[in-house]
């Protein structure tokens with residue numbers, strides 16, 4: 704990861720306002736510009752923190768890689784490929800969660816990177832798996848058994864389909880680990896303990912039955928969890944759980960509240976580099992705190 708000045712010849716805001724007759728940007732464009740500008744300002748500080756405290760483990764969180772939808776959670780396939788190429792060219796180590804957490808205290812300038820996908824949409828099989836396999840990158844895909852089996856649709860993309868069990872079995876051979884994301888994608892903090900246990904343990908049971916391997920990692924639906932829920936996940940035999948809390952993970956690791964960095968559609972390569980550096984962490988933290996925003 705270089706300093707921001709390395710790319711001073713590229714325009715600061717690649718996604719800035721298009722020419723408009725009234726000379727005004729839409730509200731959305733304005734927000735994007737403010738977001739990108741504040742990350743750019745935070746970048747040198749983030750690099751400083753990384754140098755002082757060590758790079759830690761940066762767990763990337765994706766949902767979809769598709770051009771079918773143009774919302775925040777759908778990264779375009781071209782951009783995703785560029786991001787993966789950047790990880791290769793910049794010398795990042797892309798590891799499984801277990802490998803990354805087991806690594807020693809080796810001093811490195813770059814964080815180790817773990818790639819995760821939530822919900823298990825079918826575009827993962829079409830648009831993600833070939834790109835990861837080409838680069839020999841492992842990843843975890845957090846799936847929802849009732850979504851796979853067509854019993855529910857996920858509210859954000861009513862028309863979208865899940866990966867199939869067969870696809871998951873095929874991809875496992877190519878380094879894709881299957882994690883659990885509950886049985887029905889309900890927020891666990893709103894359930895009584897019997898229901899929560901069914902979601903947590905039940906998803907592991909179904910995944911194990913269908914894929915032949917018990918999932919080691921859990922992703923809290925909509926990022927909602929509590930100490931009780933975390934303990935339940937731990938007691939169900941998982942090795943750890945990921946959240947939507949921003950930031951990189953440093954020792955001592957909070958195994959059942961691992962932080963992740965969301966990659967979104969309007970991230971260009973500079974945003975991606977800034978996110979790897981942690982320049983977006985404070986902004987994401989404040990956004991979640993102030994807006995109560997959850998994914």
Ligand SMILES: [Zn+2]
Nearest residue numbers: 821822924925
């Ligand atoms: Zn989800």
